[in-house]
Amino acid sequence: xxxxxxxxxxxxxxxxxxxxxxxxxxxxxxxxxxxxxxxxxxxxxxxxxxxxxxxxxxxxxxxxxxxxxxxxxxxxxxxxxxxxxxxxxxxxxxxxxxxxxxxxxxxxxxxxxxxxxxxxxxxxxxxxxxxxxxxxxxxxxxxxxxxxxxxxxxxxxxxxxxxxxxxxxxxxxxxxxxxxxxxxxxxxxxxxxxxxxxxxxxxxxxxxxxxxxxxxxxxxxxxxxxxxxxxxxxxxxxxxxxxxxxxxxxxxxxxxxxxxxxxxxxxxxxxxxxxxxxxxxxxxxxxxxxxxxxxxxxxxxxxxxxx
Amino acid sequence: xxxxxxxxxxxxxxxxxxxxxxxxxxxxxxxxxxxxxxxxxxxxxxxxxxxxxxxxxxxxxxxxxxxxxxxxxxxxxxxxxxxxxxxxxxxxxxxxxxxxxxxxxxxxxxxxxxxxxxxxxxxxxxxxxxxxxxxxxxxxxxxxxxxxxxxxxxxxxxxxxxxxxxxxxxxxxxxxxxxxxxxxxxxxxxxxxxxxxxxxxxxxxxxxxxxxxxxxxxxxxxxxxxxxxxxxxxxxxxxxxxxxxxxxxxxxxxxxxx
Numbered sequence: 001x002x003x004x005x006x007x008x009x010x011x012x013x014x015x016x017x018x019x020x021x022x023x024x025x026x027x028x029x030x031x032x033x034x035x036x037x038x039x040x041x042x043x044x045x046x047x048x049x050x051x052x053x054x055x056x057x058x059x060x061x062x063x064x065x066x067x068x069x070x071x072x073x074x075x076x077x078x079x080x081x082x083x084x085x086x087x088x089x090x091x092x093x094x095x096x097x098x099x100x101x102x103x104x105x106x107x108x109x110x111x112x113x114x115x116x117x118x119x120x121x122x123x124x125x126x127x128x129x130x131x132x133x134x135x136x137x138x139x140x141x142x143x144x145x146x147x148x149x150x151x152x153x154x155x156x157x158x159x160x161x162x163x164x165x166x167x168x169x170x171x172x173x174x175x176x177x178x179x180x181x182x183x184x185x186x187x188x189x190x191x192x193x194x195x196x197x198x199x200x201x202x203x204x205x206x207x208x209x210x211x212x213x214x215x216x217x218x219x220x221x222x223x224x225x226x227x228x229x230x231x232x233x234x235x236x237x238x239x240x241x242x243x244x245x246x247x248x249x250x251x252x253x254x255x256x257x258x259x260x261x262x263x264x265x266x267x268x269x270x271x272x273x274x275x276x277x278x279x280x281x282x283x284x285x286x287x288x289x290x291x292x293x294x295x296x297x298x299x300x301x302x303x304x305x306x307x
Numbered sequence: 308x309x310x311x312x313x314x315x316x317x318x319x320x321x322x323x324x325x326x327x328x329x330x331x332x333x334x335x336x337x338x339x340x341x342x343x344x345x346x347x348x349x350x351x352x353x354x355x356x357x358x359x360x361x362x363x364x365x366x367x368x369x370x371x372x373x374x375x376x377x378x379x380x381x382x383x384x385x386x387x388x389x390x391x392x393x394x395x396x397x398x399x400x401x402x403x404x405x406x407x408x409x410x411x412x413x414x415x416x417x418x419x420x421x422x423x424x425x426x427x428x429x430x431x432x433x434x435x436x437x438x439x440x441x442x443x444x445x446x447x448x449x450x451x452x453x454x455x456x457x458x459x460x461x462x463x464x465x466x467x468x469x470x471x472x473x474x475x476x477x478x479x480x481x482x483x484x485x486x487x488x489x490x491x492x493x494x495x496x497x498x499x500x501x502x503x504x505x506x507x508x509x510x511x512x513x514x515x516x517x518x519x520x521x522x523x524x525x526x527x528x529x530x531x532x533x534x535x536x537x538x539x540x541x542x543x544x545x546x547x548x549x550x551x552x553x554x555x556x557x558x559x560x561x562x563x564x565x
Contacts, residue, residue, distance in 0.1 A: 002346070002348050002494075003345050003346070004343060004344065004345050004346065004347045004348075004494070004529060006525065006528075006529040006530075006532040006533045006536070007532070007533060007536055009497070009498075010494060010495045011347060011348050047495075059547050059548060059550070059551045062548060062551040062552070062555070063550075063551035063552070063554045063555040063558075064555065065555070066551065066552050066555030066556065067554075067555035067556070067558040067559045069555075070555070070556065070559040071559055112397045112398070116395075228548045228551065228552070229548075231544055231547055231548045231551065232541065232544035232547075232548050233544070234544065235536065235540050235541070235543050235544025235545075235547060236540040236541040236544050237540070239536045239537050239540050239543075241536065241543070241544060241547055243532055243536070243543070243546075243550070244345075244532065246547055246550070246551070247550065247554075250550070250551055250554045250555075251554060254554050254555055254557070254558030254559075255558060255562075257558070258558060258559070258562040290396075291395040291397075292394060292395055292396070293396075294391075294396070295389055295396055297464075298388050298389045298390075298460075299386055299387065299389075299457075299460035299461075299463075299464060300386070300387050300389075300398070300464070301384050301385070301386055301387075301465070302384065302385045302387060303382065303383075303384055303385075
């Protein structure tokens, strides 16, 4: 069944888009990531212009992260204090990111920059996660405790001043790394047009030693707030949010996120991290492939304006 | 009077090549307005017309050739070319096509190259190859030769998306003087005003010319959403964000187990 999208200006198959929403929603609920780094390329692949895709995906991510966040909130797997701390820094990071975005666009190298940052970030983060979770898995096989929360596993990060206690996550860390992580997520998210969940989750786990149980719910709150405000910003400035497209994606995403969240909570943390690592790494390779392999068509068109 | 002016214009346009201009073109479009609704998947328009002799001139020449050129609202596009640099492919070079038609269809009863001499076709801009596609080259704006790689790539990419097309079979002569042209409007047609230019040829010369127009507009819900997004961006964004929250909440209520 075809439906014409009013802002994207083209007809799409409603079931195809719904299915994409379901699939990405499942993944986002399972891993606590927004899924923007999966959904945006998918939409561009079916012919939607990148600008409309990025803008509309933000509202889809807001919906599926909200439903996920509620789910985690009920299961008390959500650290509001930590999320608020991250958010306050994230907003500052977003402003810095938007500034760099404008600068790069002015010098006409934005596309390349986005491509390169996708490749570097995704492959690096993916590889580290795979390595770490495989090691944890092997430790578990040998009968050693697989958990990362060993006594004495404190790093220099834990020696920093301005310590804060986050009760729900059972951590006692300095505010400095929390702020730094929030800033980086906001910054990178603004440049790459993503929620940053796939970065945030491993950072919280590895740097702050936040337990896997609360990390996903917390990450979802951050994703929710950044993506909801991104929707409003995109709509107010560029008029590029396609509400019809967003609605179809949301419905699929919300249903998918419910099942994803359940599947995720049944899984062991190490296994979950390994899967997310593989996924992130694969998408990174896909972007690298695009940059390195000779394209089918050397030429491409971009709309500059219409009168 | 008006017809006289039109005839005069035609004489001017043909450069007075054919003073014995004796034909008149009468055309009618099946639909002057295409409404893009939520179920829009493209539409085919039909242009009907006849060739009539000017009053007092009984004889008509034959056979006739007809070229219909449909142009969509102008837009500016950038054609980019990738190049390998340090092992990766990046958009290294680009050309801007300034105010070119967003839709261009050249429909005729036989391939345009067979209809008239290349010089005439070029002067009258008949055929996609002869259509003026101005590029920004440095500070200047000019069209280039046909085999310019950027121009060729631009036309090829537009043809791939169905927006540029040339067909030597889309016009049918039902009788020697009555014709019918099928104008395909794919689902991705841009909205706006379209111009239809109809040129009649006989033995390699243009003998008559007329115009028509059509409009592609968004209608109903599509129009409502598009207008809201453009005119009340902030409100629209807030509504979309609230819709996201509502659907997210609704989903968690529906799927609640405990």
